[in-house]
Amino acid sequence: MSDELFDRGEFVQYFRDEAEELLQQIDADLLKLEDFLDSGHADGEIVNSLFRALHTLKGSAGMLGFTDAQNLAHKLENLCDLLRKDRMPLSETGINILFGGRDFLTELVEAAINGTQAPRDPSEFASHIDSFVAVYEQTSHLIEGTVTERKYEEVVAEEARPSAAADIDAFEAEVQRLLEQAQAQKAATPQPAVQPAQKPVEAAPSTTPAEPAAKAEETAPADAAKAQTAKRASSHQTIRVDIDRLDTLLNLVGELVINRTRISDIAGTLERLLADKTFTSSQALIGPLAKDLADSSALLARTTNEIQESIMKVRMVPIGQVFDRFPRLVRDVAKARGKEVQLQISGADTDLDKTIVDEIGDPLMHLLRNNVDHGIETPEVRESRGKSRHGTISLNAYHEGNQIIIEVADDGNGIDLARVRERGIKQGLISADDRLSDREIIELIFTPGFSTAETVSDVSGRGVGMDVVKKTISRLKGVFDVDSRTGAGTTFTIKLPLTLAIIQALLVRVADELYSIPLDSVIESQRVEMQDVRTVHGNEVITLRGQVVPLVRIADFFELGGKRDPDKVMTVIVGLGGRQVGLVVDSFQGEQEIVIKPLSDVVGRIPGISGATILGNGSISLIIDVHSLVSEAYTDGKVARAEFSGV
Amino acid sequence: MSKRVLIVDDAVVMRMMIKGILSKNGFDIVGEAQNGAEAVDKYKQLSPDLVTMDMVMPEMDGITAVKNIVAMDPNAKIIMCTSMGQQALVVEAIQAGAKSFITKPFQPPKILETIAKVLS
Numbered sequence: 001m002s003d004e005l006f007d008r009g010e011f012v013q014y015f016r017d018e019a020e021e022l023l024q025q026i027d028a029d030l031l032k033l034e035d036f037l038d039s040g041h042a043d044g045e046i047v048n049s050l051f052r053a054l055h056t057l058k059g060s061a062g063m064l065g066f067t068d069a070q071n072l073a074h075k076l077e078n079l080c081d082l083l084r085k086d087r088m089p090l091s092e093t094g095i096n097i098l099f100g101g102r103d104f105l106t107e108l109v110e111a112a113i114n115g116t117q118a119p120r121d122p123s124e125f126a127s128h129i130d131s132f133v134a135v136y137e138q139t140s141h142l143i144e145g146t147v148t149e150r151k152y153e154e155v156v157a158e159e160a161r162p163s164a165a166a167d168i169d170a171f172e173a174e175v176q177r178l179l180e181q182a183q184a185q186k187a188a189t190p191q192p193a194v195q196p197a198q199k200p201v202e203a204a205p206s207t208t209p210a211e212p213a214a215k216a217e218e219t220a221p222a223d224a225a226k227a228q229t230a231k232r233a234s235s236h237q238t239i240r241v242d243i244d245r246l247d248t249l250l251n252l253v254g255e256l257v258i259n260r261t262r263i264s265d266i267a268g269t270l271e272r273l274l275a276d277k278t279f280t281s282s283q284a285l286i287g288p289l290a291k292d293l294a295d296s297s298a299l300l301a302r303t304t305n306e307i308q309e310s311i312m313k314v315r316m317v318p319i320g321q322v323f324d325r326f327p328r329l330v331r332d333v334a335k336a337r338g339k340e341v342q343l344q345i346s347g348a349d350t351d352l353d354k355t356i357v358d359e360i361g362d363p364l365m366h367l368l369r370n371n372v373d374h375g376i377e378t379p380e381v382r383e384s385r386g387k388s389r390h391g392t393i394s395l396n397a398y399h400e401g402n403q404i405i406i407e408v409a410d411d412g413n414g415i416d417l418a419r420v421r422e423r424g425i426k427q428g429l430i431s432a433d434d435r436l437s438d439r440e441i442i443e444l445i446f447t448p449g450f451s452t453a454e455t456v457s458d459v460s461g462r463g464v465g466m467d468v469v470k471k472t473i474s475r476l477k478g479v480f481d482v483d484s485r486t487g488a489g490t491t492f493t494i495k496l497p498l499t500l501a502i503i504q505a506l507l508v509r510v511a512d513e514l515y516s517i518p519l520d521s522v523i524e525s526q527r528v529e530m531q532d533v534r535t536v537h538g539n540e541v542i543t544l545r546g547q548v549v550p551l552v553r554i555a556d557f558f559e560l561g562g563k564r565d566p567d568k569v570m571t572v573i574v575g576l577g578g579r580q581v582g583l584v585v586d587s588f589q590g591e592q593e594i595v596i597k598p599l600s601d602v603v604g605r606i607p608g609i610s611g612a613t614i615l616g617n618g619s620i621s622l623i624i625d626v627h628s629l630v631s632e633a634y635t636d637g638k639v640a641r642a643e644f645s646g647v
Numbered sequence: 648m649s650k651r652v653l654i655v656d657d658a659v660v661m662r663m664m665i666k667g668i669l670s671k672n673g674f675d676i677v678g679e680a681q682n683g684a685e686a687v688d689k690y691k692q693l694s695p696d697l698v699t700m701d702m703v704m705p706e707m708d709g710i711t712a713v714k715n716i717v718a719m720d721p722n723a724k725i726i727m728c729t730s731m732g733q734q735a736l737v738v739e740a741i742q743a744g745a746k747s748f749i750t751k752p753f754q755p756p757k758i759l760e761t762i763a764k765v766l767s
Contacts, residue, residue, distance in 0.1 A: 060660035062752040
């Protein structure tokens with residue numbers, strides 16, 4: 001291909017995005033096709049869609065000179081072509097070849113884009129396709145009969161050859177010949193071929209195998225076509241934005257938010273001055289000023305809110321981008337484990353911050369593997385328990401307030417508490433005479449290295465499962481919860497903030513410092529009389545609606561010193577995944593929207609602090625890492641340490 | 648005045664490529680369409696001097712689009728973009744009123760040559 005007229009490099013990026021979409025489409029179509037296996041006859045619209053995706057991929061790969069991908073896509077397209085023309089029944093072997101080919105294509109495309117060597121040589125796989133396809137090509141050639149036999153052979157021969165300039169010339173010559181032949185035939189037959197563009201198709205003698213396909217496309221059900229239109233339209237109304245640019249914008253908005261708060265501060269001060277009767281001489285001056293300032297502050301508030309909202313929206317992407325790859329995953333794992341599993345996805349269009357979407361894929365994958373592997377029983381066991389043979393896993397996402405909730409639920413066996421306990425003892429995590437609540441036993445699965453699988457070759461038994469999931473989710477400022485009902489199923493619930501950049505916080509004062517506590521983890525604030533504070537195992541606790549809640553004195557935790565009120569404690573009750581802690585502070589300072597600034601590497605990681613923010617008056621407030629404080633409080637000894645250091 | 652071109656292809660890489668080749672050679676790309684139905688609409692709106700038309704597309708394939716466009720404008724100048732192995736479809740498209748065809752993977756000089764021939 002001559003390159004002097006265009007720069008290949010600039011198209012590779014387009015190709016990357018397009019190929020990703022197409023491969024996803026191919027996967028989705030194949031999964032749908034699998035449902036038609038019993039009938040042995042593929043649904044026309046799905047096969048057409050599959051064919052087009054492969055065809056487009058072939059064309060684009062060919063343009064960029066990615067020959068391996070082009071050739072493989074071509075072979076798979078051939079296979080699909082036989083399917084869509086009903087020359088080949090839909091078989092498990094066929095589907096598996098297509099699945100395998102799709103995976104191979106992914107590797108080839110990736111290697112081509114990165115300019116690296118493909119991990120596997122496609123030639124063996126290609127000949128595997130060829131020999132599979134050859135059977136049907138021969139049969140169909142017999143069915144075709146003698147009239148089009150020769151032409152069909154040519155087509156097959158033509159299609160089987162990889163493309164090269166010489167082939168193109170041959171192809172074009174062939175078209176030329178066919179055109180002339182058609183012309184001659186038309187002249188010879190006394191057909192009223194007067195109206196151009198109306199029905200020259202029927203007049204053409206060259207009714208080759210490609211023709212019924214075009215027909216099939218035309219006569220596709222109207223509603224299916226409409227659905228396709230809607231889908232296409234929506235997928236193309238999106239723009240791709242460089243994430244760095246968005247971050248810059250978001251930072252700017254952050255500054256705006258700070259300024260907005262500052263202006264309202266000034267307005268507040270002015271208003272207070274105004275209320276001061278001794279200041280009467282300046283009142284005439286300050287009055288209108290205060291009003292102006294209040295107005296502009298209101299305006300600024302509205303504008304920044306809008307900017308903030310729209311910028312956040314730009315960063316938001318549907319979580320379906322992640323969900324899309326799961327049907328295939330679940331299918332593969334289920335097949336490998338001899339289970340029948342149906343994955344039901346809902347809420348795929350729920351929007352979430354891009355950063356979170358990118359990070360949440362792996363944890364979800366772990367959970368789904370776990371559901372299939374440990375949750376869902378084998379078809380035989382399910383039947384014996386009076387359940388349907390195939391298990392159901394539902395993956396559901398929805399917004400709730402300022403959070404997104406993702407639920408992964410199965411209708412399987414539930415977590416086998418006895419087994420978990422037994423493994424916990426075997427792995428030395430607990431001792432045999434420890435008395436643990438069900439919840440505490442479930443908590444064991446989050447211990448690093450914990451696995452109920454006997455062998456590491458198990459799909460999800462590599463011991464890098466649940467603790468990693470939990471860590472990732474808490475890094476994303478999310479909460480992870482497990483609910484298990486023995487014999488009825490397991491539900492994992494993930495709650496994530498919509499964005500990590502701007503949050504609502506409760507400002508509290510501790511030893512003359514202002515701290516910010518993320519509002520989404522605050523349950524309530526309570527003034528508690530000292531006489532209601534009891535000490536259990538050296539830890540201060542209070543009882544809140546029947547639940548024992550340990551207290552953590554912030555001043556002690558950060559070793560700030562300061563005086564203690566002997567009569568009462570001001571507590572902020574925070575909760576994470578069902579566990580609550582009362583943070584003891586000096587006073588509450590109200591709620592505020594804060595922009596999270598990460599602590600620089602110079603400062604390093606400080607236990608209990610997740611970041612900092614700049615307040616309206618320019619001072620800095622540290623943001624309390626509720627997650628680490630709650631974990632600490634529930635780890636034996638830590639609360640005691642805080643207790644002692646304060647005495 | 649430079650000739651106004653409508654590019655029809657469902658593959659974004661293809662559209663970008665054709666666009667790149669043509670705009671570097673003095674053509675004015677007035678529109679792009681990603682399926683046959685869109686192509687017909689855009690042709691109505693833009694009445695371009697030239698259309699490059701892919702064959703295999705969702706919604707409405709290239710041949711049907713050619714038929715529709717030619718029905719509106721018998722003088723429409725449409726060049727089919729085809730892959731090898733589609734000779735039957737090419738013949739059908741040309742009988743439906745397409746003026747010529749180019750074969751993927753494109754060779755830029757050949758595209759320009761074909762276009763020049765069709766426009767003359």
